[in-house]
Amino acid sequence: MKNKQSSVDDFLDLSSLLTGFDKVDLQGTGLAEIYRKEVLGIIGAQITTEIEKAGTAIYRKYRNREKLMEEAVRTEILSHAVLGPLAKNITSMWYLGVWNQMPQAWLDHVGIKQTAPSHVISADAYKESLVWRVVGSHPPGAKQPGYGTWSLPPKTR
Amino acid sequence: MKEDNYDVVIVGAGIAGAILAKELTEKKKRVLLLEAGKASDDYLSYLEVFYTALAKVPNSPYPNNPNAPSQNVLNLGPIPAGAPNLNGYMVQYGPVPFGSDYTRVSGGTTMHWLGHSFRMLPNDFKLHSKYGHGVDWPISYDDLKPFYEKSEWEIGVSADVEDQIYPGMGNNFFGKNYYYPMKSLPASYLDQKVAGGINGMKVKLGKNAYPLSVITTPQGRNSTPNKGYKPIGASWDNNIGQRCEGNSNCVPICPVQAKYNALKTLNKADQKYLTVINQAVASNLIIDPETNRIKGVTYKQYQSAQSSDHTSHTVQGKIFVIAAHAVETAKLLLASSAANSSDLVGRCLMDHPTMLTWGLMPEDIGSYRGPGATSHIPTFRDGAFRKEHSAFIVPVDNWGWLWGEFSPGSDVTRAINQLNLFGKKLRGYLDGFVSRQFGLQFEFEQLPQHANRVTIDPNYLDQLGNYRPVVHYDISDYTRAAMEAAKGVSDMIFAKLGVEDYTELQPRRYRLSPMERGQAIHSRAQGIWSALIAWERTNQIRSLTKTRNHGITKTCTSSDRAACRLLELPILR
Amino acid sequence: MINRLASIRPGIKNIDDLRAHLQIAIELEHSTIPPYLCALYSIPDGMNVQAAQVIRSVVMEEMLHLTLAANILNAIGGSPDLDNPDFIPGYPTRLPDSSAHFKVHLERFSKRAIKTFMKLERPAKAGAMPEADNYQTIGQFYAAIEKGLKEICRHNRHFNRDRSIQVKPEHYYGGGGGVIVVDDLDSAMEAIKVIVAQGEGLDHTLFDGDRKIFGENREFAHYYRFNEIRRERFYSDHDSVKSNPSGAPLTVDWDQVYPMKINPRAADYPEGSELRRKSDEFNVGYTTLLKNLHDTFNGRPDWMMKSVGDMYKLKYLAVELMRVPCNDKGETAGPAFEYQKAE
């Protein structure tokens, strides 16, 4: 139990770095555990743990120091042949609720023969996709904002 | 109540069939309604399917049903010379792919229509005598007017008469005391910005200058009711959907049923006089050789969409109404060799080809909020330019680049994969880019062309052994010339508003977009936003009574259809 | 709230008393809404659909009642006051000005919550006296207001007939019937009748009178709708006010609920923490809603539209909070409904 808890937390650290959202907001989607399971199921425990560890280390060390944090993420995760493409996929999973099939070159590189095709992870994943929050709207067909709201000025910043 | 001799047998539970069923049962006529698709009790499950569909195209929420297939716009693609494209349900000979679809479930195509409810203009009925193109109708706008009113009250259209000012509308377009059942929906914030920027601006087409106006769009979705009307919300909970809740998803499915669909009308039919048989695909009309009238319909009933197992039945009736949608109606008539002495059945297939232009507004306009479009530019619906090229209407899009670029999914993918953005910078980039996305839609009139047609071919059958539609379709120079002109209009509007143009300008791309963009969809279906606006409004044959007289050919909207049908049926008058 | 009540003389003897009690009516209607919303939002999308539908219909009617009370108060020259720290009770709370000995909590959907809701909506015993203060049932309280209106506003005295400040059906929709514009004694009576009938039942029947008044489909009054959830059964045609429902089963899965902790507060989380930030965000949003409603009821009825948007936003925020673990008992955070102005 303890173990599982802490690794969801690592996954949240990593996800917070990648998405630019606070952990509490990611938790608020109710999807952290589901997404982590998805990654574990498709990619396997070894690489998943590796990327989580890298993420959580940077998160703890550089939290709130944007510049250093960005540099560390680029150096240790994004430009890493194995972790980079996976990190991008995790980011787009949070933003769109979709798991994209991993690129063939990556699969060859890590030696995975069969992999999940692109798919929407669940109805909730669609409803909570972060892109809509960023643009101040809502996913079409869910989380409706109410009659007439479209006539009001966009989000006040 | 199953009988073998009905007053009226209706094929198809779309808006046309539903309105007839309602009107007839109210007059105590015994009606049998045959519907090829599934019953209507699955609405909420459609929604679940929609949420998890990768490509959220118009038909994505509705069951994939090989026993009553419909076209899926994902199957569009280029047509090889000399051979048809067989990817989808339609057998497409082109040369331009017919880019529309329809829905074969109870409720029909209104399940995923957008709900815009325009009336045609007086000159649309006399195109030939006025502008030397197309044909004149045997009826006039005034003949249809009372039926427009009736349909608008049935659909529940929201609009304010005083806003509705169109070119060439004459001075008695709306009756003196007429009002729509509901008030206009509020114009979106971005509509207000556009109207503020271009109202009154003069645009030259040919020799004449036309002043632009931006007005609200009459639409079949709930807003504030006027006297005598009560909005109908969701069938499962009337506390939901009494007003449009801004779900921004009218196509493919309104989650709260604030948008009209034909099930609302069907529910109002007097159930005592109505028998509905679902999963019943009409396959043949039986003609009495003596009277040359239809005396029965054969239909194939299946239990499950997964299996082609079915049983065949025949029903009798006094009057038959084929309301199976333009394409399917033509198919059924052709399959039965019915009503075709004129050789007009299936001909003059029409769409409203659509051109999209898109760009970035200088500031946040709050894109992706509200119904598909709340305003439009009516300026080019009529005018002297119709001597040179066809008319067009210009909805101002509330959904940004959804249909042009499959945004914002494609923007996210590009930002992450190509721009290598993540974290706060990714957020900032998307925020700045997506909320400024702006688009116009140009929807063009098509003339009746005999060569544009639906036919049948025994080589192309569906799983139940019914004919698949074989389609020949092209876009004429008259319409293409309008596309050219419209691009000029778009350029001027963009310049006035300070819009940074992102429209792809590869030759021929924008002209026929999005129909010719079918290919692009395949490659981008990875983003979940791929949706395609492309719908059908053919209207060559409406019922047997009509066909016998003359093949009226004209682009028709749903309210036109509803109005036409009410006009046709003598039993109602 | 408590402070303000202390300054009010008991009973309804003159127009000022009447206005003061209509303000209490607004507070009373409001005070039940956060508890109902907590129960409603703690049910995840697509779970316990029937129960959620019942609670949603009740909340919508409470909002209608609030609006009706505000319309009456406006009609007799008062000004509803919602933008005020005292307007929100601190939960757990007793009903404003009542003698009820039970407290209402902000808590997740549960048997206990439903039992409390039934106490809230409990019908007055036949023949119970009107009580302006220290009332036992909401019905008694409104009976006192009704009596006060009839006496003090006899011959339509005090009615200002200013329709421009009334919330009208075009501003407000949903919730089993429409808004009533109040401009004389009759319309005020009509409005009170709707409030009492929907809550407790009309004339001591199961039904809420919507059909009589609005021509809607027949619906049960709140108390009985909650009893259906509690007993996990629908009423059948043979059932009466005295019996429990004996019709078809109503499926409730009491475990399909976000495990929201009871009576959450922003101060539960350390200053500067992410959870505190999010909890504050909700409170600020809620306070904005009250401000918008306040303005709506003070001359800007067309601003109701803004409030509708606020309510949806709050819903999504509340649900997010309910998904965030907040202690080691496996519970999650929740909306605190506290008065907090934006900085």
Ligand SMILES: Cc1cc2nc3c(=O)[nH]c(=O)nc-3n(C[C@H](O)[C@H](O)[C@H](O)COP(=O)(O)OP(=O)(O)OC[C@H]3O[C@@H](n4cnc5c(N)ncnc54)[C@H](O)[C@@H]3O)c2cc1C
């Ligand atoms: C994406 C999209 C958006 C649109 N937006 C608009 C808009 O904004 N405004 C507008 O005016 N129009 C719009 N339209 C067009 C409009 O929706 C249609 O013209 C209209 O709904 C057609 O109604 P119908 O009753 O003729 O046919 P349908 O609604 O298609 O109904 C036909 C019914 O017949 C059934 N059927 C078919 N074959 C058989 C058979 N052999 N046996 C038994 N039953 C059969 C089908 O299952 C279906 O239920 C749109 C169309 C699309 C595709």
Ligand code: SF4
């Ligand atoms: S905007 Fe939303 S609520 Fe309104 S009609 Fe469209 S889908 Fe329905």
